[in-house]
Every structure is written in C-alpha cells, then in structure tokens.
Amino acid sequence: MQAVNATKESGAERHFIGKVQSAVDPRTGVRQVSCEFDSAGYQPTLYPQLGIALPEPIARSLPKRQAGFLAGRYAAALALQHLAPVRNQDLQVGIGEQRNPLWPSGVVGSISHVGSVAVCAVSRRLDMDYLGIDVEVLIPTRVCREIATIVATRRERELLSDQGLSERVALTLIYSAKESLFKALYPSVRDYFGFEVAEAVELRLEEQSLVLRLTERFADKHKLPRDYQCQFTLGEHWIQSVTCGKFPGRANLKAVV
Structure with a gap:
C-alpha cells in the first residue's frame, strides 16, 4: 500500500499518528487504510485536533481505549475521503448502542485495531452489502x-x-x-x-x-x-x-x- 500524509501537522499529532497506508485491495475492491499509533503520545485534545468526535461512552473509558478508538476513526476518515458518496459529507463515523460503527449513508465499512495498528475498510453500498x-x-x-x-x-x-x-x-x-x-x-x-x-x-x-x-x-x-x-x-x-x-x-x- 502507498503511504498517505496525515492531514494535521502539530507536534502532538506527529507523536501519536505514525505511518499511514492506503490502497484498494485488488482481491476485494475495497479501500483499506491503516495507521500506526503510539498510545504513549495520546491526549484527549487530539480528538478536536484531528477532527474526530469523542463519544461519551469512549470518554468514560481508559486512555488506552480512547487512543485505539481515535486511531480507528482517523483511519476511517481518511478512507471515506476516497468514496464518492461521502466526499462532500461529514466524515464522522458514529457509534451504535452496541458500540458498533455507524457509517454515513451509502457506505459499508469496518474498523479494527490491535496493539499499535488501526485498520479500516470501506466500500460503496452499491458495490458491497456486507464488509468486515x-x-x-x-x-x-x-x-x-x-x-x-x-x-x-x-x-x-x-x-x-x-x-x-x-x-x-x-x-x-x-x-x-x-x-x-x-x-x-x-x-x-x-x-x-x-x-x-x-x-x-x-x-x-x-x-x-x-x-x-x-x-x-x-x-x-x-x-x-x-x-x-x-x-x-x-x-x-x-x-x-x-x-x-x-x-x-x-x-x-x-x-x-
């Protein structure tokens, strides 16, 4: 996958978000974005700096959980920029009652993170009915x-x-x-x-x-x-x-x- 640049350049963000990669998987046709992140560089002020909403349930969680959630939603925001249905829409991915991602209209997607890596996959709903x-x-x-x-x-x-x-x-x-x-x-x-x-x-x-x-x-x-x-x-x-x-x-x- 080819690296893409993070949209923010403050020192705090550079200490939190590391290498970012983005590509369309030729096997599935879905857009995948991954980013490395450093939980030690996390602070709550990164949410507004990166343009990501901090849901109340996540705000009550441990900093490590907040860091992983932020990295996953950041990867999702980058991935959504490539999809025609949402290029001019809000790139926020909401959170459901079971803490499942709520995607913008016309999109299917999925997020995962483990250790210091977060990944996201997205596709137009016209092209995919399910995606995990x-x-x-x-x-x-x-x-x-x-x-x-x-x-x-x-x-x-x-x-x-x-x-x-x-x-x-x-x-x-x-x-x-x-x-x-x-x-x-x-x-x-x-x-x-x-x-x-x-x-x-x-x-x-x-x-x-x-x-x-x-x-x-x-x-x-x-x-x-x-x-x-x-x-x-x-x-x-x-x-x-x-x-x-x-x-x-x-x-x-x-x-x-």
Whole structure:
C-alpha cells in the first residue's frame, strides 16, 4: 500500500499518528487504510485536533481505549475521503448502542485495531452489502491451547494444519476470519453470534482465501446464504482478514446503515 500524509501537522499529532497506508485491495475492491499509533503520545485534545468526535461512552473509558478508538476513526476518515458518496459529507463515523460503527449513508465499512495498528475498510453500498475487517497479533501458543476448542473444531484446525500452517497461525487465522465475518453480518442480523455459528470449510492457501460456512439453523433464521469468502493476509507477527460481498436477493435484507 502507498503511504498517505496525515492531514494535521502539530507536534502532538506527529507523536501519536505514525505511518499511514492506503490502497484498494485488488482481491476485494475495497479501500483499506491503516495507521500506526503510539498510545504513549495520546491526549484527549487530539480528538478536536484531528477532527474526530469523542463519544461519551469512549470518554468514560481508559486512555488506552480512547487512543485505539481515535486511531480507528482517523483511519476511517481518511478512507471515506476516497468514496464518492461521502466526499462532500461529514466524515464522522458514529457509534451504535452496541458500540458498533455507524457509517454515513451509502457506505459499508469496518474498523479494527490491535496493539499499535488501526485498520479500516470501506466500500460503496452499491458495490458491497456486507464488509468486515479484523487484524490480530498471532495468538501465543499457551493461549492457543486454552481457547482452541472455543474458537474452532478439530476438523477446522486440521483443515489448516494439513496445509502446513502452525498451530498459532491456524488458530489466529480462524479467529480473525470469524471476527471479520461477525463484523460483516452484524449490521444485517443484529445478533451477537459466536464462533460456533460458522465453520472454516475450505482453505486456498495460494490465494490467501478461507471459506466460512454458517450453520443451517443460523442461516435460515436470518435468511442468509451459508458460504462466505474471507481474504486474509499473513504478516510475520499478525494476520488480517476481510470478509465482504453481496447478498443474493438483497432487497429482502434491511441492513442498518
């Protein structure tokens, strides 16, 4: 991805926001923006300086949470600048009752942040009905053993390990993919579903693609297709997943804008 310049140049902002990257992912067609940030350089005055609204629930949270929220919304504001429907609109991304992002009209999007990196993916609603992005640091081996049966079935873990992925990479990938699927579908279903609702059924390692399949019961309940393709990127210490696409018969679904 090519770097873009931050729009502000004050010393405080330079100490908080680091490298910014922006590009259209050729695999999905969605705009992705990432930025590095330093929580140690955070201060509440950065919100007005960067033009980002500070919601009351976030204002009551710990500074680390405020820093991650600000970096994510900053990446979102940069990403929205590239979309025709919102170029002349307010670039604020609101916050819902469940702290889910509320996007401007005509936009689907998703935000994720972990450690010192925030990422955002956006698309025009005309082009995508659902979109979720998630980035995760590789899960430590000890933690993998504690959560393995919660995140994935043995069949899922074997599907990935049979293609040479280590336990840490396999479990982190499944975790991240299912998180991106949740973020993609929640605006339509408004249902806090868990890891057990989806199963990894096909891995195309060369294409960096993982197919997730919803349970028949959940898909029928919400009138959803069962299969979803997740595009992933394997970094040295992290994994990023993006699940996006269009619903067949989209007029029957009332997504929350």
